[in-house]
Amino acid sequence: MEKKRLLKGAEAVGEAAIQSGCGRFYGFPVPNQSDLMEYLVQQERAGRGPVVFQSEDPLSALFMAYGAALAGARVLTALNSIDLPDALRAASYFSAAGLPMVCVIFTQSGPGSGNIYPEQSSTLTAVYGARLGDGFAPVFTPSAPTDCAAVTYKAFKTAEAYQIPVFILIDAACAQLVETVDFSTLNIREVPAKRVGILETEGDAPSKSTTLFLDIDEMGEKKEALREKESAFLEKEKGAFKVMGEGGDAVIVAFGIGAIQAKRAMDALVPEDISCTVFEPETLFPFPAEAFAEALGKARHLFIIDMSHGQFESLLGPHIPDTASRHVFSVTGGAVPRVELLKAWIQGELQSS
Amino acid sequence: MELKFEQIAGFPKSLSETPQHFCPGCTHGVNTRLLAEAIDTFPAGEKIVGVCGMGCSGLLPDYLDVKMVAAPPGQAIPVAVGLSHEIGGKGLVFAYVGEGDLYGRGLSALLHAAKRGESLTVICANNLNMGMSGGHLSPTTLLGQETATTPDGTPATKYGVPIDFTRFITGIPAVSLVARFKGFTAGEIKKGRGYIARALKVQKYLGGFSFIEILGICPTNLELPPAEAVMRTKTAVAGIYPSGIFKTPEAGILT
Numbered sequence: 224m225e226k227k228r229l230l231k232g233a234e235a236v237g238e239a240a241i242q243s244g245c246g247r248f249y250g251f252p253v254p255n256q257s258d259l260m261e262y263l264v265q266q267e268r269a270g271r272g273p274v275v276f277q278s279e280d281p282l283s284a285l286f287m288a289y290g291a292a293l294a295g296a297r298v299l300t301a302l303n304s305i306d307l308p309d310a311l312r313a314a315s316y317f318s319a320a321g322l323p324m325v326c327v328i329f330t331q332s333g334p335g336s337g338n339i340y341p342e343q344s345s346t347l348t349a350v351y352g353a354r355l356g357d358g359f360a361p362v363f364t365p366s367a368p369t370d371c372a373a374v375t376y377k378a379f380k381t382a383e384a385y386q387i388p389v390f391i392l393i394d395a396a397c398a399q400l401v402e403t404v405d406f407s408t409l410n411i412r413e414v415p416a417k418r419v420g421i422l423e424t425e426g427d428a429p430s431k432s433t434t435l436f437l438d439i440d441e442m443g444e445k446k447e448a449l450r451e452k453e454s455a456f457l458e459k460e461k462g463a464f465k466v467m468g469e470g471g472d473a474v475i476v477a478f479g480i481g482a483i484q485a486k487r488a489m490d491a492l493v494p495e496d497i498s499c500t501v502f503e504p505e506t507l508f509p510f511p512a513e514a515f516a517e518a519l520g521k522a523r524h525l526f527i528i529d530m531s532h533g534q535f536e537s538l539l540g541p542h543i544p545d546t547a548s549r550h551v552f553s554v555t556g557g558a559v560p561r562v563e564l565l566k567a568w569i570q571g572e573l574q575s576s
Numbered sequence: 577m578e579l580k581f582e583q584i585a586g587f588p589k590s591l592s593e594t595p596q597h598f599c600p601g602c603t604h605g606v607n608t609r610l611l612a613e614a615i616d617t618f619p620a621g622e623k624i625v626g627v628c629g630m631g632c633s634g635l636l637p638d639y640l641d642v643k644m645v646a647a648p649p650g651q652a653i654p655v656a657v658g659l660s661h662e663i664g665g666k667g668l669v670f671a672y673v674g675e676g677d678l679y680g681r682g683l684s685a686l687l688h689a690a691k692r693g694e695s696l697t698v699i700c701a702n703n704l705n706m707g708m709s710g711g712h713l714s715p716t717t718l719l720g721q722e723t724a725t726t727p728d729g730t731p732a733t734k735y736g737v738p739i740d741f742t743r744f745i746t747g748i749p750a751v752s753l754v755a756r757f758k759g760f761t762a763g764e765i766k767k768g769r770g771y772i773a774r775a776l777k778v779q780k781y782l783g784g785f786s787f788i789e790i791l792g793i794c795p796t797n798l799e800l801p802p803a804e805a806v807m808r809t810k811t812a813v814a815g816i817y818p819s820g821i822f823k824t825p826e827a828g829i830l831t
């Protein structure tokens with residue numbers, strides 16, 4: 224395999240999944256998700272990568288993955304944000320059973336069927352929805368194809384290390400964005416095998432997997448164990464992020480296509496003598512709070528690019544000190560925040576404050 | 577005179593000694609034993625994984641001494657399919673699911689798995705109502721049958737005429753074996769054990785999809801003593817849900 228590949232974001236996820244040792248992919252054709260599935264099918268034909276299976280619907284895909292994971296497979300699933308509730312339901316079961324899964328959610332505009340263009344209006348649903356029944360799932364948010372690949376590898380590593388479901392949220396723009404991904408710089412290695420499938424378990428007692436506990440005390444113990452697992456996870460994992468630039472006039476915070484546009488706006492503001500720092504969280508859960516606080520220390524003005532009606536802002540809220548001067552740019556409906564608009568907005572806000 | 581006892585039936589090896597929660601007279605207890613006996617027809621080292629659905633069958637993992645997975649409502653078949661894909665020919669996968677779950681929200685997955693001829697043995701415990709939820713209307717509830725949601729008898733005007741899902745599955749080309757028996761009459765119980773064992777063998781040797789429906793009684797929700805529930809159910813299903821083998825890998829569709 225060539226180390227440098229021209230790939231869409233969705234395809235970069237597929238390539239990184241192959242290199243991470245993913246054994247099975249289950250999916251159902253929907254926009255963006257199909258690019259990932261088709262890439263994997265082509266690779267399967269070429270004799271590499273996971274076994275790809277198109278299920279009858281997205282929910283079945285998730286629970287086929289659950290069955291395969293129980294039997295020891297390293298699984299990847301992907302769906303569109305319209306079907307995010309299915310993924311949350313599945314994540315609750317993966318959490319309860321202590322099974323790893325990487326699930327990519329391609330986010331589009333909503334509510335309802337909306338359109339297939341990018342939006343980040345599934346953010347809170349993904350971050351908080353995975354808490355259904357007190358389960359938990361890290362939420363990764365890559366931007367460019369290279370990041371999609373790097374994050375996919377991290378997602379598999381995290382899923383296997385903690386035996387948990389992991390979400391990767393990719394907006395429709397990043398899914399379709401094309402760039403040359405140099406895999407030799409990414410340090411992607413196959414995630415070591417750790418689990419044995421239900422068929423291979425040994426010992427006197429045949430193994431069982433259930434998430435149904437009618438006894439209150441037993442259920443309480445299960446929940447306590449999950450709480451401890453989450454505490455250990457949060458103790459160690461402080462969230463992934465990228466910081467670009469180190470300007471002191473403004474800190475721009477954004478993820479996905481918003482972060483790519485923020486970086487371009489930052490470059491466009493240099494000739495205007497405005498220096499910015501772009502903070503891009505690559506995980507929304509856990510949120511990289513310490514790094515964000517550090518970035519906020521660089522400037523008094525915080526510019527939030529929110530591709531939803533306030534969801535990203537409300538997620539950031541608890542991490543923003545009162546002393547910061549907050550500016551929010553909201554763009555929805557499937558539109559990508561345009562660089563000239565971002566530039567004019569930041570310039571205007573700074574001038575009027 | 578000294579009484580001599582002869583053991584005519586043993587305790588199946590695959591049946592756990594955990595006391596079962598099923599109501600007295602419920603056919604789930606019989607079905608569980610039949611499953612264990614069918615599993616016992618395989619040599620000790622045979623690798624078998626069972627999947628159960630939600631409802632009264634959801635505690636099956638406690639009662640069978642084989643590897644078991646309790647699936648979410650409606651998802652027993654996808655979970656079993658995923659297990660079967662990964663396990664491949666290294667073991668057998670069966671699913672034991674109530675009809676409320678399997679023919680309700682699990683129907684699409686069931687039909688698609690059948691259409692693909694997945695390597696699976698699916699057993700549907702059809703007791704004509706959603707037992708665990710409190711005796712509600714199920715996809716196979718008979719016309720006029722009283723349930724918690726149709727207390728004046730299930731009307732065709734509102735809920736339609738019940739269809740025979742087993743017959744429907746019989747017509748799917750990739751399905752290898754289809755049979756149905758009553759889990760509450762001695763003669764059929766004996767046959768039924770053979771059906772289940774045969775279904776598992778079809779999976780083992782042909783990698784095929786087999787489907788067995790076990791008609792059952794739910795005396796608790798019928799609010800009848802078990803013996804009466806048996807009589808009533810036997811009469812009620814006559815001509816609607818007939819017993820027998822409907823399809824075999826050798827002969828195809830039989831009736």
Ligand code: SF4
Pocket residue numbers: 597598599601602603604632703707708793794795796797
């Ligand atoms: S409620 Fe009905 S189906 Fe459930 S255990 Fe009792 S008798 Fe059996």
